[in-house]
Amino acid sequence: MTRQTFELLILGSSSASPTSERHPSAQLLNIAERYFLIDCGEGTQMQLRKCKAKFQAIDHIFISHLHGDHFFGLPGLLSSMHLLGRRQEITIYCPKELKGLMDLINKVSETTFTYTVNWKFTSNEGLSLLFEDDKVQVYSFPLRHRIYCTGFLFCEKPLPRKIDKYQLDKNEISTSEILKLKKGMDVENEHGILIKNAEVTIDPAPPRSYAYCSDTIYNPAICEFVKGVDLLYHESTFLDDHLPRAKKTFHSTAKQAAQIALEANAKKLLLGHFSARYGHLENFIEEASTIFNNCELAIDGKKIKI
Amino acid sequence: MTRQTFELLILGSSSASPTSERHPSAQLLNIAERYFLIDCGEGTQMQLRKCKAKFQAIDHIFISHLHGDHFFGLPGLLSSMHLLGRRQEITIYCPKELKGLMDLINKVSETTFTYTVNWKFTSNEGLSLLFEDDKVQVYSFPLRHRIYCTGFLFCEKPLPRKIDKYQLDKNEISTSEILKLKKGMDVENEHGILIKNAEVTIDPAPPRSYAYCSDTIYNPAICEFVKGVDLLYHESTFLDDHLPRAKKTFHSTAKQAAQIALEANAKKLLLGHFSARYGHLENFIEEASTIFNNCELAIDGKKIKI
Numbered sequence A, B: 001m002t003r004q005t006f007e008l009l010i011l012g013s014s015s016a017s018p019t020s021e022r023h024p025s026a027q028l029l030n031i032a033e034r035y036f037l038i039d040c041g042e043g044t045q046m047q048l049r050k051c052k053a054k055f056q057a058i059d060h061i062f063i064s065h066l067h068g069d070h071f072f073g074l075p076g077l078l079s080s081m082h083l084l085g086r087r088q089e090i091t092i093y094c095p096k097e098l099k100g101l102m103d104l105i106n107k108v109s110e111t112t113f114t115y116t117v118n119w120k121f122t123s124n125e126g127l128s129l130l131f132e133d134d135k136v137q138v139y140s141f142p143l144r145h146r147i148y149c150t151g152f153l154f155c156e157k158p159l160p161r162k163i164d165k166y167q168l169d170k171n172e173i174s175t176s177e178i179l180k181l182k183k184g185m186d187v188e189n190e191h192g193i194l195i196k197n198a199e200v201t202i203d204p205a206p207p208r209s210y211a212y213c214s215d216t217i218y219n220p221a222i223c224e225f226v227k228g229v230d231l232l233y234h235e236s237t238f239l240d241d242h243l244p245r246a247k248k249t250f251h252s253t254a255k256q257a258a259q260i261a262l263e264a265n266a267k268k269l270l271l272g273h274f275s276a277r278y279g280h281l282e283n284f285i286e287e288a289s290t291i292f293n294n295c296e297l298a299i300d301g302k303k304i305k306i
Helices: A044-050 A074-083 A097-108 A165-170 A175-182 A220-226 A240-248 A254-264 A282-289 B044-050 B074-083 B097-108 B165-170 B175-182 B220-226 B240-248 B254-263 B282-289
Strands: A006-012 A026-031 A034-040 A058-062 A090-094 A117-121 A128-132 A136-142 A150-156 A209-213 A231-235 A269-272 A295-297 A303-305 B006-012 B026-031 B034-040 B058-062 B090-094 B117-121 B128-132 B136-142 B150-156 B209-213 B231-235 B269-272 B295-297 B303-305
Touching (some): A006 A044, A026 A044, A026 A150, A034 A074, A044 A074, A058 A136, A074 A090, A074 A097, A090 A097, A090 A128, A097 A117, A150 A220, A165 A175, A209 A220, A220 A254, A231 A254, A240 A254, A254 A269, A269 A282, A282 A295, B006 B044, B026 B150, B034 B074, B044 B074, B058 B136, B074 B090, B074 B097, B090 B097, B150 B220, B209 B220, B231 B254, B254 B282, B269 B282, B282 B295
Parallel strands (some): A058 A090, A090 A117, A209 A231, A231 A269, A269 A295, B034 B058, B058 B090, B090 B117, B209 B231, B231 B269, B269 B295
Antiparallel strands (some): A006 A026, A006 A303, A026 A034, A128 A136, A136 A150, A150 A209, B006 B026, B006 B303, B026 B034, B128 B136, B136 B150, B150 B209
């Protein structure tokens, strides 16, 4: 059996000023066919089309903060969903000021969407559960930027235990008991004999996780929220040559992102939010790799399996 | 002597829903090195970069109406101008509600621009002068759409009369009199003899004009405002097969745009604002050409000399 999907699509990897190659921040995360849009910079709807992503399958949008390069694509995306006749409701997790802004936009354009928008406002008090269903949990956690900003943590729920079919037959267990076994319970076989769960099941693959650390100054306090994640996205707006500018603007360098990945014991680091001043990005990998040895660049259009 | 520039760059030619090929409405008009941005759909700043257009040379932005596909690129463009340290002031000609919206966007993102934005609100009472300098006049005029909407008319001012150098020498006129001659005045020559202007000057090229008819239902009342323009942009969201839908949504078909061009005695018709349902656009030219015989398609990235 193949594992359920856990895949990230990079829609934009630029910082505030886009370049002709790089769009502002946006990512689409697919966990078990739940589509989570993370930030929504200008042009996100065009990027979704270009990447042939399932536009209307997005039911949850997460906005880290209200600098334009992280949300100026939202009005256009919501508007296109409306024009395409969407009926399915959508939930937006964001700083509270965004709702008033979207209300005003719809007022001046005299628009009433064909679907319901649910608003859930993030808080910056520790790890805070935003969304949960049978397969996924999503949390926000505080980041330190010039304005209110949160990161997001996406966690697969533990998968059911795997049935060992050979042992199932050998122990003469009826198939009606499979659900209990998957949950980790012991069962009785067809002759009323107790069979220990461990004898007929095997451990499932461990649950996977992805953390999105949007705009932030270097801040080791993040590590407790993202400890042990399979993939850590951490902004690296600058290289080490612009460390003073990174500090001043509450951004991070590639080395600082790598330091967080190291301290958090992340399995892999994804670098992004590159300043427009950098044409080639190889130096980001080079600098980060001096500290943490499993790094990758966020490139517009790239898919990353987790 | 070459004539002063009068050139239009198409940045977006799509209607409300962009496609992977066509961006929402935006055009950049250069008249004698004055850069006028006309509408500013999502992605305009990326399109400007892709077309290598002079980003910071834009001092005047004209917004026809407040449907998102005509202004959702404005916050990002203004923000990028700010991030690039612009000092030169900019003037935005638009429906009055846009100012409050931009103020709110800057409030939630805690941004104060490095430059001044002047706001001039359009009115829909006939032909109304919005801007004038020594070379150009710009007017707004009312369109009939679902919400308040205006078109824009850009007119070159009459050029100075051309000096006939041979006659200048022959009549022994001092070069200090040239300015008067260019203005059409008669002058005295070096011997105090009156020389008629017509004897030493020739007619300049006639002034050129461009009219932008953004979203509108078919409305012959437009013709009086755009009479005789060199280039008429008229939206043609639909082909004739969707005439009822055009009426219902207060849009026009290619044939209706051509009818306006014919009645207004325009020299050339530019079709745009194509619905995303149409992949190929040849039929727009074909249908319009049954009524008016000098038609062109607005294609993203195309430059049109007027």
